[in-house]
């Protein structure tokens with residue numbers, strides 16, 4: 044049995060979690076609100092906010108788990124990718140704990156952790172987890188990938204975005220509609236009340252890769268053209284515009300996922316990352332899976348957006364294989 048304390052600080056969430064084997068004992072997330080008024084994450088402010096939050100966040104995770112530091116077998120942290128100043132806070136904190144407690148330090152890659160969130164087990168083991176190899180569509184604010192997960196330690200990227208990430212497409216579209224950051228969840232909310240009556244083009248991108256920059260431009264022109272004849276166009280059509288944008292982003296994602304399954308012959312299929320919290324994507328993914336005979340998996344909501352539970356489970360598998368990092372390990376903004 045192994046107990047891992049994990050810290051995630053790659054962007055604007057300060058998070059800590061404790062797992063015992065594949066079960067989460069606690070999963071604490073503090074979302075930094077300071078960025079809202081700037082319409083996006085301000086890196087300098089994020090680092091400072093992590094420093095303020097990290098001690099209380101870790102203390103809360105320990106309390107909820109009913110653990111003391113002496114119970115922890117290893118300390119995991121997000122090493123990459125992310126904002127470098129933010130990563131440094133979590134890395135420094137995890138290293139200090141590992142040094143003080145004389146326990147191993149484990150470096151985790153954030154995108155891999157999003158995928159492995161699908162393997163987290165509920166306390167009563169009531170949830171199904173995917174069998175290997177499985178495919179995962181990982182959709183977040185910074186990345187969009189299709190991955191084959193051969194084992195918890197061997198993940199192979201077989202497709203990715205050539206420009207914007209899916210979450211970025213949601214957030215930039217929301218910004219054009221005058222919605223606050225992060226706009227993804229708001230598009231989701233308005234889309235639920237609307238119908239996808241407006242049509243946006245689907246890009247023709249080779250292989251299993253994605254592109255969202257063309258859609259971004261199409262939305263920009265669409266809004267500009269309609270506003271010329273009706274300045275209230277957005278306000279009057281918000282639900283349908285959001286439903287149409289969301290519909291297109293989802294179809295781009297699921298078409299490639301379907302191709303990936305056909306090409307690899309893999310029918311164990313997962314989604315992960317912040318955008319997998321999107322209700323439309325979840326619904327359409329499950330419906331497609333049912334139609335094609337897939338076994339489909341979506342992590343519980345709290346493990347979709349950035350969290351430390353996913354870092355903990357990724358750290359747990361490394362712990363099992365004694366994959367530890369020296370104390371001079373440095374974080375990296377890129378993978």
Ligand code: KG4
Nearest residue numbers: 183184185210225227317318320321348349
């Ligand atoms: O994985 P995540 O929390 O952070 C990164 O690693 O980037 O993903 C954040 C992204 C943001 O772009 C946010 O707008 C998007 O996930 N997101 C959503 C929803 N919830 C979060 N996008 C669409 N619908 C949602 N419900």
Ligand code: ZN
Nearest residue numbers: 157183317349
């Ligand atoms: Zn993420």
